[in-house]
Amino acid sequence: MSELFDTGDATRRRTLGDAHVNRSRAGDPVLDAPFVELITEAAWGRVWSRDTIPPRERSMLTVALLAGLGNHEELRLHLRACANTGATKEDILEVMLHVAIYAGVPRANSAIRIAREVFAELEAGDG
Template structure:
């Protein structure tokens, strides 16, 4: 693997947690291995590894973009990741308020529902 892959895996584990990454790695097949390598190098090794903005800010941006695009499964995953990025519930709400204005109320409404469910699951596990 590349140096960018190694850096990406460090950041991916820091943001998403070892349990999530271990599951993804355990479920990896020959078919999706190139995709897993791509996201580890590109998303985590190239973008999330940059130090121009904080992990908290990057988390909020990611949540807003995922909500605005309707990527619900990824949205829940990144809301869970706020436990590792420092983004608070209030930060998530502010990001989703921006979604309402710039991407549409229905997208934000659905994302808020997902956020409430995800935060409740997170609190139940404490």
């Protein structure tokens, strides 16, 4: 693997946790390995590893985009990652208010429901 992959892998593990990253690599090597390499180098190595935006703010941006686009599975994943990036429930509320105004109330309403579920799971130790 490349140096960019290694950098991205370290950032991805720090943000999403080892368990998630390990699960993502346990799939079909023909279908999954090229995709994992792509996102690890591009998303995590080239974008998330930049030091221009702190992880908390990068996490909030990501949550806003995922909520606004209705990507609920990835939204759940990145809401869980807030525990590792420092984005708080209060930060996520502010994000959802922006989502409501700029992407629509139905998108924000769904995302708030998901956030409520995810944070409850994390507080119960199920996350």
